[in-house]
Each structure stands twice: as structure tokens, then as C-alpha cells.
């Protein structure tokens with residue numbers, strides 16, 4: 001989208017209510033971060049010498065993804081799969097199966113690199129390496145991005161815009177998608193941001209690896225179902241976008257997959273919730289020609305005044 005970005009006069013402003021297509025009152029999107037070994041290898045490179053840990057992660061592409069693809073197929077739901085480049089190189093057949101099933105492939109770093117404190121040049125190198133692998137292995141040029149660990153930098157929107165991305169799904173300051181202003185890129189004023197939240201991520205519910213994850217944490221799928229079901233119901237009430245993030249190595253396990261399927265069934269049963277991959281939701285947002293929101297870095301000066 002192009003056009004001048006108005007100067008903020010009242011400080012940060014919230015995203016505007018969303019008008020959903022075809023009379024829908026809300027949206028729901030199911031996304032799967034196919035981290036496999038990548039996130040662990042980046043955070044804890046020595047884990048490559050631990051077959052038990054590696055097998056915990058490889059369960060995702062080997063068992064979880066096929067099970068999830070079956071569930072999505074049964075319900076006719078298109079989803080978004082965020083695939084680190086390393087995963088695509090290690091499991092090319094699995095990634096091609098996702099493409100063949102008609103789902104959106106999106107970018108999730110090369111080795112799931114955390115970006116906090118990383119220079120824009122280094123961040124750009126991760127983006128370019130991930131793009132190269134997804135194009136080479138899966139034949140896909142993704143238009144969607146999710147920062148590993150949902151930890152983007154202030155340079156991320158510009159780096160995405162420079163590479164032709166349409167949407168990002170890493171921020172948490174709204175219930176609805178919005179146009180996020182980008183500066184410094186000619187002819188590109190914004191990218192579409194589709195907000196997420198830790199409460200709609202299975203990592204915080206199920207992730208446990210000795211020596212890596214910290215305290216043991218394996219919640220009952222019944223509790224997770226309650227958490228997600230209530231949020232879906234309430235997000236429908238406020239006209240928002242229920243953006244669920246699952247990891248196949250976690251939610252691909254049998255009883256958790258049952259809960260995932262129940263949530264998908266709930267979303268479809270409403271009849272007035274638009275269930276779509278993030279790319280389609282972003283395309284709808286782009287069609288509305290919304291005024292981009294600016295997100296500015298907070299500054300605290302030595303006298304303690306917030307800016």
C-alpha cells in the first residue's frame with residue numbers, strides 16, 4: 001500500500017475494528033510452526049549430540065505434520081505452515097507434502113534464529129537464506145513471515161517490505177489485523193500485521209525437554225481446550241482474529257491433536273467465523289486500504305521522561 005503516513009498527534013492509536021468479508025463477524029486462522037530441530041539447535045547447539053532430544057523434535061515432521069494434514073483435510077481447512085529453512089532442507093518431502101495439500105508456506109528464519117540484539121544486516125542474511133531454501137526445496141516464494149520466538153526487531157518490517165512480503169504475524173498489540181507502517185522503502189508504506197498471543201501458542205502448554213525447557217510443564221489437553229475454546233468464543237464476540245499457533249512436535253501428539261480438531265470444529269460450527277490461512281486474511285486486509293499504524297520505539301531519556 002502506498003500513501004503518506006499521518007504524523008501521530010495523540011500518541012499510539014489502536015487498530016481499527018475489522019470488516020470481515022461475506023458478512024463474517026470474526027476470523028480464525030490455524031498456523032503451524034514446523035520448527036523441528038532448528039529452534040533447539042540454535043538455542044543449544046550441543047543438543048545435536050542428544051538423540052533423545054533430536055527425536056522429540058523430529059516427531060513433528062515425521063508424525064505430527066501428517067496427522068495435522070489429515071485433520072485439516074477432513075475439515076477442508078487451509079492453514080499456514082511456518083517453515084525454517086533448516087527444516088525444509090532436512091525434511092524436503094514433508095514440506096512438499098504441505099505444499100501439495102494446498103496450504104500456505106511462510107518464512108520462519110533459517111535456523112530459527114532469535115533476533116534480539118542482532119544487526120539488520122545479520123537479520124537480512126537469515127531472511128535471504130530462508131527464502132533461498134524455501135524456493136529451492138519447496139518451489140515457494142513465501143509472502144508471510146513470523147519471527148522466531150515472536151521476537152522481531154525494529155528493522156523487521158522494513159526488511160520484509162524490501163523483500164516483497166505481504167504479512168507478518170509476530171506482534172501482540174491488537175485483536176484484529178492492521179496495516180503496520182514501514183519507513184524507508186519506496187512504494188511500500190506498510191505490511192499487514194496479524195497479531196498473535198502467548199495464550200494461543202501450544203509451546204507454553206506442552207513444551208518440556210530436560211535441561212532445555214526449564215521447569216517441567218506438560219498441561220492436560222483438557223485445560224488447553226478450555227483456554228483456546230474460551231478465547232475463540234470471545235474473539236468471535238469482539239470481531240477479532242483468532243490466530244492459533246501450534247507446533248507439530250507438540251500438538252501433533254494424539255490427545256493434543258484431538259483438542260486441535262475440536263477447536264477447528266468449533267470455529268467452523270459457528271458459521272459466521274471466517275476460517276482462512278493468514279495469507280488470505282492479509283489479502284483481505286490489504287483490500288481495505290486502511291491507514292497504516294505506526295509503531296515507534298519507546299525512548300526513555302536520562303531525566304526519566306517517556307518518549
Ligand code: ZN
Nearest residue numbers: 033035148149
Ligand atoms: Zn518457531
